[in-house]
Amino acid sequence: xxxxxxxxxxxxxxxxxxxxxxxxxxxxxxxxxxxxxxxxxxxxxxxxxxxxxxxxxxxxxxxxxxxxxxxxxxxxxxxxxxxxxxxxxxxxxxxxxxxxxxxxxxxxxxxxxxxxxxxxxxxxxxxxxxxxxxxxxxxxxxxxxxxxxxxxxxxxxxxxxxxxxxxxxxxxxxxxxxxxxxxxxxxxxxxxxxxxxxxxxxxxxxxxxxxxxxxxxxxxxxxxxxxxxxxxxxxxxxxxxxxxxxxxxxxxxxxxxxxxxxxxxxxxxxxxxxxxxxxxxxxxxxxxxxxxxxxxxxxxxxxxxxxxxxxxxxx
Numbered sequence: 001x002x003x004x005x006x007x008x009x010x011x012x013x014x015x016x017x018x019x020x021x022x023x024x025x026x027x028x029x030x031x032x033x034x035x036x037x038x039x040x041x042x043x044x045x046x047x048x049x050x051x052x053x054x055x056x057x058x059x060x061x062x063x064x065x066x067x068x069x070x071x072x073x074x075x076x077x078x079x080x081x082x083x084x085x086x087x088x089x090x091x092x093x094x095x096x097x098x099x100x101x102x103x104x105x106x107x108x109x110x111x112x113x114x115x116x117x118x119x120x121x122x123x124x125x126x127x128x129x130x131x132x133x134x135x136x137x138x139x140x141x142x143x144x145x146x147x148x149x150x151x152x153x154x155x156x157x158x159x160x161x162x163x164x165x166x167x168x169x170x171x172x173x174x175x176x177x178x179x180x181x182x183x184x185x186x187x188x189x190x191x192x193x194x195x196x197x198x199x200x201x202x203x204x205x206x207x208x209x210x211x212x213x214x215x216x217x218x219x220x221x222x223x224x225x226x227x228x229x230x231x232x233x234x235x236x237x238x239x240x241x242x243x244x245x246x247x248x249x250x251x252x253x254x255x256x257x258x259x260x261x262x263x264x265x266x267x268x269x270x271x272x273x274x275x276x277x278x279x280x281x282x283x284x285x286x287x288x289x290x291x292x293x294x295x296x297x298x299x300x301x302x303x304x305x306x307x308x309x310x311x312x313x314x315x
Contacts, residue, residue, distance in 0.1 A: 012279040013272045020081045022275070023296075026289045030083030032300040034140065035172055035205060035230045035261025038070065038087035038114070040103050051266060058179055060240075066265030073265050074111060080271050082264075084306055087114045088172060090144035097121040098129040105136060115139045115304050120160050122150045127159035134167050139304045143173040145190070146182040152193050161197045170201040170303045172228065172261070176208035176215075178241055187214045194222050201303065203259060206230045210241045216250045219257050226303070228261030229295065233277040236268055252286035259300040 013022040023030065039047065054062030066073055077085060087107055089100040101118040108116040117140045118133035120126045130141070141164060145152055152161075152175065164171050175190040187208055194200060200222075207227040208215035218225045231237045233247075244250075251258060262274055275296075282292045301307075 012276045014276075016076075016080050016270050016272045019272055019275060022279075023081050026292050028293055028297055030081050031260060031296050032304065032306065033077075033082050033085040033262050033264065034170075034203060034259050034300045034303065035228050036077070036082075036085040036087055036264045037089075037266055038073070038104075038107060039089055040100070041070070043089075043100075047266065062268050064265065065267050065269055066271075068265065074113070076271075077264065078113065082113070084113055084115060084301070084304070085264075086117050086140040086172070086304060087111075088117055088140070088142040089119050090142045090147055090174075091119060091121045092144075092147050092149070094121055094123045097123070097126065101129060101133050101138075105133060105138065115306070117142060119143070120157070121148060122154035122156040124156065126156060127163065130160050131163055134163060134169060139169060141169060141171040143171050143175075145173065145175045146180065146185050147174070149183060151184040152190055158196075161193055161200060165197040165200045168201055170203050170226070172203045172205050174205040176204065176206055176211050178206060178209035187211050187218060191218060194218065194225070198222055199224060202226070203228050203261075203303070205261065207232045209237070212244055212247070212250075216254065219254050226257045226259055226299070228259050229274060229278060230261035230263045231267065231274070233281070234269060234273050236273075248281055248284045248287070251281055251291070252284060255287060255291045256294060256299060258291075258295050259303065260296050 011022060011025055013019045048064055048067065050057060051062045051064055054060060066076060068076065087104060089104045091097040091100055097120050104117045108114040116138045118130060118138040119142045120130050175185055175187065177185045201224040203226045204215050205228055209232065215227055219227065233243050262271055264271055278295060282288055
């Protein structure tokens with residue numbers, strides 16, 4: 001096993017097998033991933049079927065890299081070095097969110113690496129079942145405006161956003177236009193939610209791709225807005241949604257507001273590909289290994305309220 005060397009001499013993981021030794025080299029014993037998907041088998045099959053038709057749906061192929069059984073996917077994450085993760089679920093119609101939340105909470109009970117998560121949909125009872133999940137220990141919530149096709153400003157969600165704001169539990173929200181524009185996607189829409197709930201802990205999935213610059217504007221205006229790295233900067237995405245030229249300048253200004261997200265298992269490339277990109281950002285002298293440790297572990301650990309990291313012998 002060898003780690004690839006960048007022009008600056010910093011090692012990057014070349015493959016999934018490289019990740020663990022690479023983590024040790026930067027003083028980490030593991031990764032905390034805030035954007036992973038585990039779903040009931042019947043739902044997962046439909047999600048994968050959608051990606052199988054990606055050329056029709058997205059205009060490009062999207063082969064699932066980790067098309068494995070649930071147990072094999074769990075073992076893959078552990079082998080890579082993911083020690084804790086948020087298994088995100090999301091509904092696409094009314095009547096799904098409560099039972100998906102129940103499934104996700106039970107999944108976390110039987111899988112110690114998973115943290116309890118929840119979701120919601122604008123429907124009567126949303127505030128009630130979300131409150132029950134928060135009381136039961138949910139540490140992260142998923143909102144998917146594009147797939148759900150709903151308006152996050154819907155009055156049925158006022159109490160939901162208020163409960164999340166008061167609890168400090170982060171919501172990972174897909175509200176950007178990528179990969180497909182939705183009726184209610186766009187940061188101009190979601191900012192109206194933030195204006196009413198300015199203390200909301202919101203993690204913008206995919207860094208709100210393609211609205212990267214507007215996403216950082218929200219980070220600047222709202223103290224609890226974060227960006228996740230899901231699919232950001234990888235070659236698959238750069239071909240259609242390239243990062244702005246001043247990306248690392250923005251990172252250097254807000255390094256503590258970036259968290260790791262991978263979208264495992266529904267990615268068309270290896271897990272290590274995302275880490276290679278993040279390692280490349282860290283080659284900026286203003287970022288370095290402290291940025292890596294924050295993004296890959298410390299910041300998501302804090303948001304998910306997990307036990308502190310025990311430093312490795314190399315830190």
